[in-house]
Amino acid sequence: MTVILSVRGLKKYFDVTEGWWKKEKQYLKAVDHISFDVNHGETLGIVGESGCGKSTTGNLIMQLLEKTEGEIIFQGVDLSTLSKQQLRKKRAEMQMIFQDPFSSLNPRMKVFDIIAEPLLTHLNLSSEKLKEEVLSLMDQVGLDRSYIHRYPHEFSGGQRQRIGIARAIALQPKLIICDEPVSALDVSIQSQILNLMSKLQKELRLTFIFIAHGLPAVKYISDKIAVMYLGKIVELTTKEKLFSKPLHPYTEGLLSAVPLPDPMLRNKKDGVILEGDIPSPTNIPSGCRFHPRCPHAQEKCKNEEPTFIAHEEEHYVACHFPLKEGVGVLEK
Amino acid sequence: MGRESLLEVRNLKTYFYTEDGVIPSVDGVSFTIKKGETVAVVGESGSGKSVTSLSIMGLLDAAGKIESGTIIFEGNDITKLSKKDRRKLRGNEMAMIFQEPLTSLNPLFTVGNQISEAIKIHQKVDKKEAKKRSIEILKKVGIARAEKVYHSYPHLLSGGMRQRVMIAIALSCNPKLLIADEPTTALDVTIQAQILQLMKELIKDKQTSILFITHDLGVVAEMADQVIVMYAGQVVEYTDVFTLFKEAAHPYTKSLLASTPKIHEQTEKLQVIEGTVPNPNAMPSGCRFHTRCPYVMEKCMNNEPVLTNIHTRHQVKCWLYEEEG
Ligand SMILES: Nc1ncnc2c1ncn2[C@@H]1O[C@H](COP(=O)(O)OP(=O)(O)OP(=O)(O)O)[C@@H](O)[C@H]1O
Ligand code: SF4
Ligand SMILES: [Mg+2]
Numbered sequence: 098m099t100v101i102l103s104v105r106g107l108k109k110y111f112d113v114t115e116g117w118w119k120k121e122k123q124y125l126k127a128v129d130h131i132s133f134d135v136n137h138g139e140t141l142g143i144v145g146e147s148g149c150g151k152s153t154t155g156n157l158i159m160q161l162l163e164k165t166e167g168e169i170i171f172q173g174v175d176l177s178t179l180s181k182q183q184l185r186k187k188r189a190e191m192q193m194i195f196q197d198p199f200s201s202l203n204p205r206m207k208v209f210d211i212i213a214e215p216l217l218t219h220l221n222l223s224s225e226k227l228k229e230e231v232l233s234l235m236d237q238v239g240l241d242r243s244y245i246h247r248y249p250h251e252f253s254g255g256q257r258q259r260i261g262i263a264r265a266i267a268l269q270p271k272l273i274i275c276d277e278p279v280s281a282l283d284v285s286i287q288s289q290i291l292n293l294m295s296k297l298q299k300e301l302r303l304t305f306i307f308i309a310h311g312l313p314a315v316k317y318i319s320d321k322i323a324v325m326y327l328g329k330i331v332e333l334t335t336k337e338k339l340f341s342k343p344l345h346p347y348t349e350g351l352l353s354a355v356p357l358p359d360p361m362l363r364n365k366k367d368g369v370i371l372e373g374d375i376p377s378p379t380n381i382p383s384g385c386r387f388h389p390r391c392p393h394a395q396e397k398c399k400n401e402e403p404t405f406i407a408h409e410e411e412h413y414v415a416c417h418f419p420l421k422e423g424v425g426v427l428e429k
Numbered sequence: 430m431g432r433e434s435l436l437e438v439r440n441l442k443t444y445f446y447t448e449d450g451v452i453p454s455v456d457g458v459s460f461t462i463k464k465g466e467t468v469a470v471v472g473e474s475g476s477g478k479s480v481t482s483l484s485i486m487g488l489l490d491a492a493g494k495i496e497s498g499t500i501i502f503e504g505n506d507i508t509k510l511s512k513k514d515r516r517k518l519r520g521n522e523m524a525m526i527f528q529e530p531l532t533s534l535n536p537l538f539t540v541g542n543q544i545s546e547a548i549k550i551h552q553k554v555d556k557k558e559a560k561k562r563s564i565e566i567l568k569k570v571g572i573a574r575a576e577k578v579y580h581s582y583p584h585l586l587s588g589g590m591r592q593r594v595m596i597a598i599a600l601s602c603n604p605k606l607l608i609a610d611e612p613t614t615a616l617d618v619t620i621q622a623q624i625l626q627l628m629k630e631l632i633k634d635k636q637t638s639i640l641f642i643t644h645d646l647g648v649v650a651e652m653a654d655q656v657i658v659m660y661a662g663q664v665v666e667y668t669d670v671f672t673l674f675k676e677a678a679h680p681y682t683k684s685l686l687a688s689t690p691k692i693h694e695q696t697e698k699l700q701v702i703e704g705t706v707p708n709p710n711a712m713p714s715g716c717r718f719h720t721r722c723p724y725v726m727e728k729c730m731n732n733e734p735v736l737t738n739i740h741t742r743h744q745v746k747c748w749l750y751e752e753e754g
Contacts, residue, residue, distance in 0.1 A: 284473065287688070288700065316692050
């Protein structure tokens with residue numbers, strides 16, 4: 098397996114100082130030193146609650162935001178060493194799919210133009226070839242060819258997401274960052290889109306970074322999952338390990354918070370309900386940033402920040418006291 | 430079981446009169462809520478869940494009208510009440526919490542102001558006593574620094590805190606019926622778990638009945654006693670929560686269960702319901718699910734099945750079960 102993307106010590110601090118007269122700058126640490134690798138053809142799920150820095154991470158990789166610090170190495174090349182033009186070419190190999198397919202599609206463009214746009218800007222195709230290409234993309238994502246001259250508002254949320262996907266795969270990218278692509282859709286439509294994405298991944302040997310709020314949404318599509326909390330990755334491992342034996346107390350809490358669709362399990366879950374609110378990223382707790390909500394916190398946790406290390410093979414965690422008997426949810 | 434019924438909705442039809450024509454958002458819905466019972470209404474967007482609850486609360490906007498049917502609350506048909514009496518009912522016997530509490534809290538008044546106002550009206554106490562009770566109730570809904578929150582404005586609170594405040598306001602009048610419309614959908618999952626836990630504790634104490642509207646089958650499994658599954662404005666299945674998850678009968682319910690992610694199971698693939706929810710001003714003929722149903726038969730296309738008892742307390746609206754009824 099080859100690594101297609103490496104992220105090293107990535108940081109994004111937003112300057113949120115109010116008032117120019119303030120001497121001391123105030124920073125919002127949206128992404129605070131994260132590192133991970135993604136293998137070619139795999140899916141890395143990134144989950145965490147709102148504001149933990151998932152989208153910022155995606156946007157940094159896509160070069161839509163300027164990083165504060167760190168390295169983003171795509172196909173062996175540190176993206177910050179590239180010239181504008183080289184970067185533009187590399188960027189065609191990375192695409193993005195967004196949560197709200199409506200606001201990410203131009204309402205005045207027809208389906209044809211939306212899907213054709215990236216092809217037009219990057220390739221030199223005859224108009225016949227272009228149309229052929231667009232129609233074949235529509236087939237691939239399950240859009241009826243007869244819709245080619247319709248506008249986005251004439252489609253349902255699920256169909257709009259298909260348009261977004263067709264556009265994203267048009268240039269045969271290697272990596273697609275999917276930022277909550279199904280969160281706004283109904284359950285029955287979510288499964289359609291997830292299955293479509295899995296199918297395309299196999300057919301086109303795509304690598305996905307799949308961002309979502311919750312674990313259920315990433316379960317089916319991910320090989321590995323990174324759990325983020327307040328700008329940090331707190332745990333990163335294979336899906337199986339994460340669901341069956343979490344090491345980080347936050348992951349355990351996140352797992353046990355998911356209401357399971359089986360009333361027989363109602364009061365049988367042994368997990369804990371995490372207390373308290375998520376702190377603001379402008380005022381990050383000292384030591385382990387999870388300590389105010391952590392049921393296992395000890396004195397050390399308040400003062401010393403845990404490092405993100407491999408506790409076992411392929412199982413990274415940032416915690417002074419990784420769980421010995423973490424409660425997962427997978428039935429044995 | 431043999432509990433008294435609190436609310437009976439019979440053949441409710443609520444239509445909206447729009448420029449695009451008449452939209453039958455709720456089209457013949459019937460169910461009963463007993464005292465102390467939680468009834469969940471589950472369905473996808475546009476299935477008529479919220480319109481059902483707004484009809485019960487008497488909060489439909491000008492375009493919406495209860496076309497026919499009855500809503501019997503403690504023995505009285507409340508669709509016949511005057512606006513004024515409806516409002517009185519709403520303040521005292523029924524309360525509602527919404528998905529986004531910020532829209533239902535007044536941004537110009539402090540939290541304390543809004544709760545104590547509600548308490549002053551409903552419990553007929555003076556200002557000082559109202560404040561005392563407000564702080565008590567804030568503590569009861571799990572707000573640690575109740576004094577501080579009492580003096581805060583809603584926008585300064587987190588989503589979870591705001592929902593706790595909304596619950597505090599809703600419960601301040603000791604309602605018999607609480608309608609909760611996607612109360613945790615906008616919240617993070619660890620906060621959702623806190624709020625669901627809180628709601629369970631509060632109803633255990635007070636025997637409050639709840640109409641719980643959600644699209645999340647996990648939340649249904651966690652909270653409900655009875656479940657109503659809605660599709661395109663109609664009830665397609667209605668039974669107790671255990672039967673629903675074990676022996677769902679309607680093809681739509683079955684598909685919905687099969688396409689719901691289950692983090693506790695080893696399965697690697699999600700099942701899919703093909704197609705999309707029908708457009709409300711172009712409802713399919715016959716069974717409204719026939720355009721997406723894997724079991725569709727000739728008669729489903731033109732004839733509408735009726736909601737039939739397939740077992741005691743298990744109703745299904747589907748031709749597959751019609752004979753057995
Ligand atoms: N341009 C910006 N300026 C200042 N702060 C920002 C900016 N963009 C994001 N943030 C902040 O950075 C933090 C991380 O935001 P981000 O959007 O990455 O979170 P997220 O995990 O994607 O959350 P959600 O689940 O809500 O989508 C948040 O506190 C957010 O408010
Ligand atoms: S480092 Fe301490 S506070 Fe942080 S997660 Fe581990 S045990 Fe909890
Ligand atoms: Mg985001």
